[in-house]
């Protein structure tokens with residue numbers, strides 16, 4: 478069970494991540510618009526290099542959308558008071574672990590026990 482202070486700190490952490498991801502998503506949209514404008518204005522840029530850059534940007538965007546969903550889910554879990562409850566063994570997840578990985582739903586033991594590596598890390 479988290480203390481009110483810990484809950485508050487975790488909420489701030491999640492809110493900061495949401496803001497950061499929303500900002501990134503925004504610049505991805507800006508990139509798309511710039512690309513369209515460039516197409517009309519000039520054709521000097523190498524087509525394949527441009528395509529490459531564009532698909533990288535889209536992949537990044539997909540990844541961010543994925544993490545955005547995870548963070549929104551974490552906020553929901555925080556609101557309902559279950560963010561620090563391991564979804565596998567129902568043991569509490571340590572506050573330090575939550576601050577390091579606020580989107581995790583597993584305690585350290587269960588996470589380690591799981592063979593498959595699941596993406597609960599936040600994007601760099």
Ligand SMILES: [Zn+2]
Nearest residue numbers: 563566584587
């Ligand atoms: Zn567990």
